Amino acid sequence: MSAxxxxxxxxxxxxxxxxxxxxxxxxxxxxxRGKVTGIMGPSGSGKTTLLxxxxxxxxxxxxxxxxxxxxxxxxxxxxxxxxxxxxxxxxQSGALFTDLDVFENVAFPLRVHxxxxxxxxxxxxxxxxxxxxxxxxxxxxxxxxxxxxxRRVALARAIALDPQILMYDEPFVGQDxxxxxxxxxxxxxxxxxxxxxxxxxxxxxxxxxxxADYLYVVGDGQVLGQGTPxxxxxxxxxxxxxxxxxxxxxPVPFHYPAPDYREDLLGKR
Amino acid sequence: MRRKSLMDRVRLMGxxxxxxxxxxxxxxxxxxxxxxxxxxxxxxxxxxVRQLYSVGVMSLAIIVVSGVFIGMVLALQGFSILAQYxxxxxxxxxxxxTLLRELGPVVTALLFxxxxxxxxxxxxxxxxxxxxxxxxEMIGVDPLKYIAAPRLWAGFISLPVLALIFSVVGxxxxxxxxxxxxxxYEGSFWxxxxxxVSFPNDVINGVIKSVVFAFVVTWIAVFQGYDCEPTSxxxxxxxxxxxxxASLAVLGLDFIMTALMFGDF
Amino acid sequence: MQNRTLETGVGLFLLAGILxxxxxxxxxxxxxxxxxxxxxxLYANFxxxxxxxxxxxxxxxxxxxGKVTAIDLDHDTFTGRVTMEVNKKVNxxxxxxxxxxLTAGLLGEKYVGISVGGDEQLLKDGGTIHDTQSSLxxxxxxxxxxxxxxxxxxx
Numbered sequence: 001m002s003a004x005x006x007x008x009x010x011x012x013x014x015x016x017x018x019x020x021x022x023x024x025x026x027x028x029x030x031x032x033r034g035k036v037t038g039i040m041g042p043s044g045s046g047k048t049t050l051l052x053x054x055x056x057x058x059x060x061x062x063x064x065x066x067x068x069x070x071x072x073x074x075x076x077x078x079x080x081x082x083x084x085x086x087x088x089x090x091x092q093s094g095a096l097f098t099d100l101d102v103f104e105n106v107a108f109p110l111r112v113h114x115x116x117x118x119x120x121x122x123x124x125x126x127x128x129x130x131x132x133x134x135x136x137x138x139x140x141x142x143x144x145x146x147x148x149x150x151r152r153v154a155l156a157r158a159i160a161l162d163p164q165i166l167m168y169d170e171p172f173v174g175q176d177x178x179x180x181x182x183x184x185x186x187x188x189x190x191x192x193x194x195x196x197x198x199x200x201x202x203x204x205x206x207x208x209x210x211x212a213d214y215l216y217v218v219g220d221g222q223v224l225g226q227g228t229p230x231x232x233x234x235x236x237x238x239x240x241x242x243x244x245x246x247x248x249x250x251p252v253p254f255h256y257p258a259p260d261y262r263e264d265l266l267g268k269r
Numbered sequence: 270m271r272r273k274s275l276m277d278r279v280r281l282m283g284x285x286x287x288x289x290x291x292x293x294x295x296x297x298x299x300x301x302x303x304x305x306x307x308x309x310x311x312x313x314x315x316x317x318v319r320q321l322y323s324v325g326v327m328s329l330a331i332i333v334v335s336g337v338f339i340g341m342v343l344a345l346q347g348f349s350i351l352a353q354y355x356x357x358x359x360x361x362x363x364x365x366x367t368l369l370r371e372l373g374p375v376v377t378a379l380l381f382x383x384x385x386x387x388x389x390x391x392x393x394x395x396x397x398x399x400x401x402x403x404x405x406e407m408i409g410v411d412p413l414k415y416i417a418a419p420r421l422w423a424g425f426i427s428l429p430v431l432a433l434i435f436s437v438v439g440x441x442x443x444x445x446x447x448x449x450x451x452x453x454y455e456g457s458f459w460x461x462x463x464x465x466v467s468f469p470n471d472v473i474n475g476v477i478k479s480v481v482f483a484f485v486v487t488w489i490a491v492f493q494g495y496d497c498e499p500t501s502x503x504x505x506x507x508x509x510x511x512x513x514x515a516s517l518a519v520l521g522l523d524f525i526m527t528a529l530m531f532g533d534f
Numbered sequence: 535m536q537n538r539t540l541e542t543g544v545g546l547f548l549l550a551g552i553l554x555x556x557x558x559x560x561x562x563x564x565x566x567x568x569x570x571x572x573x574x575x576l577y578a579n580f581x582x583x584x585x586x587x588x589x590x591x592x593x594x595x596x597x598x599x600g601k602v603t604a605i606d607l608d609h610d611t612f613t614g615r616v617t618m619e620v621n622k623k624v625n626x627x628x629x630x631x632x633x634x635x636l637t638a639g640l641l642g643e644k645y646v647g648i649s650v651g652g653d654e655q656l657l658k659d660g661g662t663i664h665d666t667q668s669s670l671x672x673x674x675x676x677x678x679x680x681x682x683x684x685x686x687x688x689x
């Protein structure tokens with residue numbers, strides 16, 4: 001176990017390069033145990049990459065990723081697959097298995113990792129589906145579900161094995177207000193009821209701020225700021241301010257770098 | 270546009286050569302992991318059956334129909350040429366040898382690449398782009414074992430079976446044209462065939478060919494799906510690559526194997 | 535259940551494959567397992583078997599009654615020794631029957647033709663046909679023909 005048990009996930013000095021392009025440079029992130037932590041940042045700031053680093057689907061170029069006292073990049077392929085049983089991920093698209101129905105999707109982790117008898121699997125699946133309010137949809141196929149329902153089924157699947165850490169990749173994107181409200185409530189509810197650690201990666205400010213206990217703002221391959229939502233709202237860092245208030249122009253400029261406007265239009269060809 | 274200097278071109282060529290070697294290496298590691306990695310998960314047999322169905326049984330229709338037509342065409346062409354030498358009863362032997370040695374394995378492999386190979390690539394690419402593969406990984410299931418391995422094995426098994434069916438159906442189509450339509454004497458049609466076809470040399474060598482093709486075509490198809498860029502554009506590019514690479518590999522390997530098996534140098 | 539149809543489908547598919555292999559073995563390449571039971575062996579020595587191959591047919595009056603199973607060189611007489619398997623039903627071949635190597639058509643396959651003799655004694659399993667007629671070698675024929683014309687010209 002890591003010395004600091006207050007943190008479920010720790011990124012220490014993590015850098016990540018894709019080809020020659022640097023995505024993250026020496027990032028430190030500590031996810032407190034049992035809390036909802038939001039990781040926010042503008043699109044393209046590498047938030048999803050960060051999530052994949054935590055799940056060890058990507059290997060950092062340097063630095064350490066500690067999850068529950070294990071340094072993931074150092075693990076062997078098979079140990080890694082075991083370590084991942086403690087993690088649940090809700091992917092952006094839901095990522096339900098399209099050839100299995102709702103019941104089998106939720107039952108899948110149980111069938112793979114446990115040797116439970118069939119009736120017990122059935123009970124657990126119905127329990128989890130009840131938690132997300134979709135017990136009535138057991139027999140539907142994924143393509144018969146709406147986007148919001150897909151995500152809830154995926155959530156039920158993610159908690160099937162009672163993981164200690166749940167990660168959400170952009171859970172609010174493309175959802176209507178009702179589905180969004182349902183998801184917000186579910187994330188908070190699951191966190192408190194099951195005592196798990198939640199990591200929400202999102203750029204939807206209001207929703208994330210409303211459920212997160214602690215927030216990280218990333219951008220330019222670095223952590224720009226961290227703190228409780230209230231603290232960040234009052235931050236005097238111009239970049240955080242711009243993100244929190246949604247100004248079109250600021251440190252992140254409205255215009256893509258270009259030659260001088262007047263000269264480009266009127267100057268010699 | 271600046272004209273590329275000679276050095277630039279050499280550098281570009283070198284880089285693409287390294288890229289090709291890297292892809293080869295990646296696909297090799299992929300294959301080893303998928304087939305030899307740590308033990309499969311429970312229900313592996315069920316997965317294999319499902320894939321055998323979608324890869325093998327679903328390709329049966331196109332194989333049977335093409336087989337009949339190719340056999341019929343072979344008989345027609347063969348008859349018109351052989352009749353000039355008064356040896357039209359040899360048409361059975363010609364049809365059988367052509368099918369068993371060449372067309373059976375090769376055409377089946379090409380059709381298989383187009384029908385099942387492209388479908389495999391698209392299916393796996395789609396799973397990748399909808400994050401189903403990532404999701405499997407995070408559930409703690411190795412997608413190489415769960416997705417790639419059963420598809421690879423299904424391909425290895427299906428293609429030789431399809432090639433055998435193709436040959437039989439083709440010979441039947443040929444006999445139909447030659448015997449029932451063109452009036453070649455049935456007895457000499459079959460006797461000639463039986464006299465010239467040798468089981469170990471022709472039938473077994475044909476099977477060996479189709480086993481090799483099965484290996485290459487399925488490997489290319491599954492790897493391309495697994496390695497594709499997870500966008501709809503990337504998937505369609507990977508599908509095209511599967512068909513092109515698999516067809517070229519089949520034809521190239523066919524030449525080499527024919528030279529080894531049937532060429533007495 | 536749905537699994538059931540899946541499995542049946544795959545089972546049928548694999549069965550079709552095995553059946554195809556069997557058909558190719560028995561019907562197309564003429565591999566037969568039951569030849570030894572209902573046939574008997576005969577031998578014949580030919581001066582020249584040129585062109586005759588294993589599995590060529592053995593006929594009598596144009597009817598196929600067996601096939602050639604082996605061809606080798608007789609160590610002592612330097613003749614081609616042909617082993618034939620003849621259908622048991624044809625068990626009344628006189629011992630002075632003649633075996634000759636014939637050609638189907640001008641360029642067709644070679645086969646063995648047997649014509650009946652008049653002896654009372656019959657050929658038994660493992661018996662040898664002594665009266666043989668060798669293969670017609672086209673090159674020799676052409677050679678003879680040319681020689682004749684040359685001789686004629688010389689005269």
